[in-house]
Amino acid sequence: MALTIQKIIAQYNFFKNCATRYFNLGQIEKASNYCEVAARIGYKYNFRYSDDELESIVEKISKSVIPDSINFNPVVNRIVFYDSFAQDNRGLTQQYLRAIIGWNSELLFITPKTHIGKDILDELKSYSKTRILQIDSSISFSSQVISTIKEIERFRPQYVFQHFSPWDILGFTIWNGIKCADRFLINLTDHAYWLGKYSTDYFLEFRKYGCYLSIHQRKIDINKLLFQPYYPIQNENNFLGFPILKENKIFAFAGSSFYKIYGRNGLFLNLILELLDNNPDVIFLLAGNGNDKPIQSFIKKHKLENRFILLGNRPDINEVIKNIDIYINTFPMIGGLMSQFAAVNNKPIIGYTDIELYSFNDTEDFLQINNANTLVKTNVNDFLHSFKELVNNELVRAQNIELTKNSVITPYEFSKLLLNTLTNKRPVSENFTHESIINLDSVTALYLDMEIHFLHDHNQIIWNTINYKLFRDDFKLATHVFIDRLINKIHQSSKKIIEFLK
Incomplete structure (x- = not known):
């Protein structure tokens, strides 16, 4: 069953109605359970940002x-x-x-x-x-x-x-x-x-x-x-090092949960590929957690094993950033905390976003800097050019660092x-x-795109939250969820077989 925003909203409303029904029946625990699964769906897709009806149900539960x-x-x-x-x-x-x-x-x-x-x-x-x-x-x-x-x-x-x-x-x-x-x-x-x-x-x-x-x-x-x-909390952990020697290379770095770089047809990875092609002295390092299979496949496909280094989850993240040269913000979702780590460690920051997601990814808003379009670019060529300047021009790098100096509040x-x-x-x-420059429909479409093409955890969220109660109380819904999960598993297995045969 194809996942659409209409189907997601219908499920959300169904769970909300279940919460109301069970509250009216005096079954508080079930009502709270259905409130939770509705909220998890709302958070996952952001087709809205609050819900007074659901808040009212919680208020009734409380009373x-x-x-x-x-x-x-x-x-x-x-x-x-x-x-x-x-x-x-x-x-x-x-x-x-x-x-x-x-x-x-x-x-x-x-x-x-x-x-x-x-x-x-x-x-x-x-x-x-x-x-x-x-x-x-x-x-x-x-x-x-x-x-x-x-x-x-x-x-x-x-x-x-x-x-x-x-x-x-x-x-x-x-x-x-x-x-x-x-x-x-x-x-x-x-x-x-x-x-x-x-x-x-x-x-x-x-x-x-x-x-x-x-x-x-x-x-x-x-x-x-x-x-x-x-x-940011700067824990002083021992630096665990990098799996590659620097040897007069420029280390560019990005860090986030990996889902933040999926979506928009993998544009972030393609931008990194172009940066590496244009700047032969650059090594790109990526730290984070989550499903890294698309990244591994990308590295292998483009033979980037020696220039695109996947670090995984690093407990010494503050020390990692101390030892890099340029911080690149992720797209289509910014890594706000990583931007702060870069700023407090005096590292230049650059990133790309499309105009529809500008306020969503506005590094300068996050760091309270009133100098628009310096740390984040809305044009791919401008982004590539700015990165090249940071690589080759020490003065440009120093100016970028000066811009973020003292931008992060101290403890x-x-x-x-x-x-x-x-x-x-x-x-x-x-x-x-101020009025933010953002297309909220684009944000919802982004989350849906990430689910369909990369995350595949929609039904798992429902399953984990309500669990056996689905079978006991809503057999019809449970059947739909089970079938969706089965189809999804078959689809994923088919993709793996096709990839293997290639």
């Missing part, structure tokens, strides 16, 4: 699980950090925790995860004013909500930071019921669909593009949008600004939320 009004007097300088991820170098957990610890605040760290990243856990345990609450996943959904609410009531926070995943229905349900403390949602996935709008008071934004979407697509009051840029500045944001709650200005 049914927490029937009594929660009321407490907040204790000054007590802060809750709720974290959907609790993973090292995933999102902004460590940046916010370090600020909270620096304020000498009492901290309650709450996560639904059974495992907390080692670096995060070490920092939490080393701070004497920390309490850690890992929500017990073995008990029912309602029991998880109630037990967590009781801990929050006992703690009586003044402020709450919400580091949500876009589909954390448990978290949204909990915080929908807490209105005694000021709640701040960290808009981590500002480019995408997410839920949580009804479970917070303020939204911490880090760039103009996210603000634009929050106002015009999510319909959030501008007075609730607060500006809070961030910095001290981050902490100071965040504390000021909590107390003053000064919203972003109208000028900050």
Whole structure:
């Protein structure tokens, strides 16, 4: 069955209707489960950026699980950090925790995860004013909500930071019921669909593009949008080296999840091929994780084994960037965090995007630089020319580096600004939320293209989220999903056989 945006939206609405149906039947756990799978589909394809109907269902779930009004007097300088991820170098957990610890605040760290990243856990345990609450996943959904609410009531926070995943229905349900403390949602996935709008008071934004979407697509009051840029965590790991000697070569580098370079008919890989053809002294290095088979095939096809080096996932990413010469941003999706690593390590940055995705990939917006079209080009020839200049001209390279100098907020500045944001709650200005140059339909088409040609995980997301409940409660849908998965497997196997025969 061919996957189309119409089919995706129909599935999304079906799951949303399932959530409503099961809520009306009093089956809260199933209702929350269907809310989650709908949110995961919304996030995967971004055919919309919020959903008030789905938010309302979560709100109803919260009110049914927490029937009594929660009321407490907040204790000054007590802060809750709720974290959907609790993973090292995933999102902004460590940046916010370090600020909270620096304020000498009492901290309650709450996560639904059974495992907390080692670096995060070490920092939490080393701070004497920390309490850690890992929500017990073995008990029912309602029991998880109630037990967590009781801990929050006992703690009586003044402020709450919400580091949500876009589909954390448990978290949204909990915080929908807490209105005694000021709640701040960290808009981590500002480019995408997410839920949580009804479970917070303020939204911490880090760039103009996210603000634009929050106002015009999510319909959030501008007075609730607060500006809070961030910095990368620079772990000092030992440099693991490169599998090739430099020998007077120029090392160009890109880093991201590999899915970010798929789509647009593989244009990014073809641009790298052209860069290598035009610049014989350049070696290209690519770090990241995910499905690398298309990249491996590309390298083999063009005999680039000695010039296009796939590094894989590198725990020493900061050291990697210290040892390269030029950073190339990925396309059709930017690697924003990698741009920050390049800037703080004084490396020149260059990238390409088409005009339809300009704001989506605007490095200068991400780094808060008011010098349009220097770090990102919308014309292929301009991009190739700019890269060649960075290779051959030390002055051009120095000018590029100077442009990004001090563009990334320091940990001290981050902490100071965040504390000021909590107390003053000064919203972003109208000028900050300029009209963004982007075709939102192109963004949706991009995600659909990546799924059809590279990722092939649409049904797996549904399957993993709802699992056996599909068979038990919605046999017809389960049959469709099973058939789709089977057809997809046959299609992938056929492609492998054809590739092998070639």
